[in-house]
Amino acid sequence: MNTQDSTTAPSRALGREDYKTLSLSALGGTLEFYDFVIFVFFSATLGHLFFPSTLPDWMIQLQTLGIFAAGYLARPVGGIIIAHYGDKLGRKRMFTLSIFLMAAPTLIIGLLPTYEVIGVAAPLLLLAMRVLQGAAIGGEMPGxxxxxxxxxxxxxxGFSVGVLTSGICGGILLGSLVAIAINRSYSTDEIASYAWRIPFILGGLFGFISVYLRRFLSETPVFRELAAKRALAHELPVKTVLREHRAACILTAAYTWSLSTAVVVLILMTPTLLQKMYHIAPADALEANCVGTLMLVIGCGVFGALADRIGMRITLLLCWGGLTLSAYHFFTALPGGVSYGALVFNYGLMGFFVGSIATMAIVGVRAFPPAIRYSGLSFSYNIAYAIFGGLTPVLTQLWLQKDVLAGAHYVAVVSVLAMVLAFTSLAAYGWANAYRK
Known part of the structure; x- marks a missing residue:
C-alpha cells in the first residue's frame, strides 16, 4: 500500500527532532481542541449569562446551542482559507496562525461582559468569538x-498521525476534567458569578504558550522540497482538488462520516443518553465518559501504530469491526441495569475502539499529493464534518424514538462503510497516491 514511501524516501528511525515535532504538535492540538470544546461543558451557564433572563429556558438553550453550532459551520471556510496559504506559503506558518486564532477568542470569551452589563452586544460578541474558534479549528486539525x-x-x-490524533482527543478529556474540577470546587452561584471564566482564561493563556512553543518547529521537508523545485500549486489549490482529486475527496469525506459519528454519538451524546434513558447518576455517567475518552486517546495511538505494522486494510477491519462489537456490547447491557464497574469497563472498551478515528486522518493524508495535500484534506474533512457532524445528533435522536439501540446501529452502519471502503477502488486510489514526493 505504501510502495511509493519506500522507494522515494530513505528508511530511517524516528529521531530526536521527530519526537520534538510530534510532542509539541500533540500538545498544541490538546490545548486547541480544549479551547474549542470547553464551551459545551459550560453551555448552560453561558446561556443564562448571555441571554435575557425573561426568555424561557428552552429558548435560551436553543440559542446557546446555535452559537456552539456556529463554530462547526465556520470550520469549512476557515479550513479552506488556512489550507490555501498552507499549500502556498508553508505548513508551519499556518500551523502557528491557527492556534493563535483559537487562543485569542477563547481568552476574550473569558473576559466578555454579560447580557446584564452590555445587553444584546453580549451574545453577538460571543457568536463572533465562536465563529473565529470554528475557523481556527478548521485549519488546525488538517494542518x-x-x-x-x-x-x-x-x-x-501512521503512528505519528495516530499520536497527534490522541493529543487532539486529549482536549476533550482535558475539558471534561476541568469542568468536573470547577463544578466540585465552586458553588452554583460562584460559577455563575465568576468561576465560569476560569476555564476560558486558562485555555487562552495555554494557547499563547503553544504559539510560543511552535516557534521551535521547522518547516516540513516535503514543503521545502516543493518550494525548492518550484512545484507548489500554481492556481487556487482547492480548484485542483475538485478537478483532479474527486475520488480522494469522496474517500476522505466517507471516513470523516465514520469519524464524526463515532465521536458525536459515543463520546458527546452518550453521557446524556445514560442519564435520560437509563437513569444513571450524572456523576457515574461523566466518570465513565472520562474513562472512555482516556481509552480513546490510547486507542488512536495504538491503531496508528498498527497501520504501520500490519497495513492499513487489516487495521481498518480490526478497529472498525471492534468498534461495532463493543458498541453493541455497551448498549445491549444497559436496559437490564448495569453496575458501576461494568459501566466503566464497557465504556472504556468502547472508547478504545473509538480510537479507530485515527485511521481517517491517515487515509486522508495519504490520499492527496503534497502540492495540494493540505487543501485537499482540509476541504474534504471540514465539509464532511460540517454536514455529518450537524446531522448526526438529529438523526440519532429521531432514531432513538423508534429503537433504544439506535446509537449502536448508526455506529455499525458507518463502521461497515469504513471496512468496505478498504477494499474499493476509492481506497486503491488513496493507496496509490500515498505520499507522492
Missing amino acids: AWVFVSEHVPPRNS
Missing part, C-alpha cells in the same frame, strides 16, 4: 496531520 506526517519517516506516518 496538524499534514505537518507531522511530512516530518517523520514514511514508515512511521
Whole structure:
C-alpha cells in the first residue's frame, strides 16, 4: 500500500527532532481542541449569562446551542482559507496562525461582559468569538496531520498521525476534567458569578504558550522540497482538488462520516443518553465518559501504530469491526441495569475502539499529493464534518424514538462503510497516491 514511501524516501528511525515535532504538535492540538470544546461543558451557564433572563429556558438553550453550532459551520471556510496559504506559503506558518486564532477568542470569551452589563452586544460578541474558534479549528486539525506526517519517516506516518490524533482527543478529556474540577470546587452561584471564566482564561493563556512553543518547529521537508523545485500549486489549490482529486475527496469525506459519528454519538451524546434513558447518576455517567475518552486517546495511538505494522486494510477491519462489537456490547447491557464497574469497563472498551478515528486522518493524508495535500484534506474533512457532524445528533435522536439501540446501529452502519471502503477502488486510489514526493 505504501510502495511509493519506500522507494522515494530513505528508511530511517524516528529521531530526536521527530519526537520534538510530534510532542509539541500533540500538545498544541490538546490545548486547541480544549479551547474549542470547553464551551459545551459550560453551555448552560453561558446561556443564562448571555441571554435575557425573561426568555424561557428552552429558548435560551436553543440559542446557546446555535452559537456552539456556529463554530462547526465556520470550520469549512476557515479550513479552506488556512489550507490555501498552507499549500502556498508553508505548513508551519499556518500551523502557528491557527492556534493563535483559537487562543485569542477563547481568552476574550473569558473576559466578555454579560447580557446584564452590555445587553444584546453580549451574545453577538460571543457568536463572533465562536465563529473565529470554528475557523481556527478548521485549519488546525488538517494542518496538524499534514505537518507531522511530512516530518517523520514514511514508515512511521501512521503512528505519528495516530499520536497527534490522541493529543487532539486529549482536549476533550482535558475539558471534561476541568469542568468536573470547577463544578466540585465552586458553588452554583460562584460559577455563575465568576468561576465560569476560569476555564476560558486558562485555555487562552495555554494557547499563547503553544504559539510560543511552535516557534521551535521547522518547516516540513516535503514543503521545502516543493518550494525548492518550484512545484507548489500554481492556481487556487482547492480548484485542483475538485478537478483532479474527486475520488480522494469522496474517500476522505466517507471516513470523516465514520469519524464524526463515532465521536458525536459515543463520546458527546452518550453521557446524556445514560442519564435520560437509563437513569444513571450524572456523576457515574461523566466518570465513565472520562474513562472512555482516556481509552480513546490510547486507542488512536495504538491503531496508528498498527497501520504501520500490519497495513492499513487489516487495521481498518480490526478497529472498525471492534468498534461495532463493543458498541453493541455497551448498549445491549444497559436496559437490564448495569453496575458501576461494568459501566466503566464497557465504556472504556468502547472508547478504545473509538480510537479507530485515527485511521481517517491517515487515509486522508495519504490520499492527496503534497502540492495540494493540505487543501485537499482540509476541504474534504471540514465539509464532511460540517454536514455529518450537524446531522448526526438529529438523526440519532429521531432514531432513538423508534429503537433504544439506535446509537449502536448508526455506529455499525458507518463502521461497515469504513471496512468496505478498504477494499474499493476509492481506497486503491488513496493507496496509490500515498505520499507522492
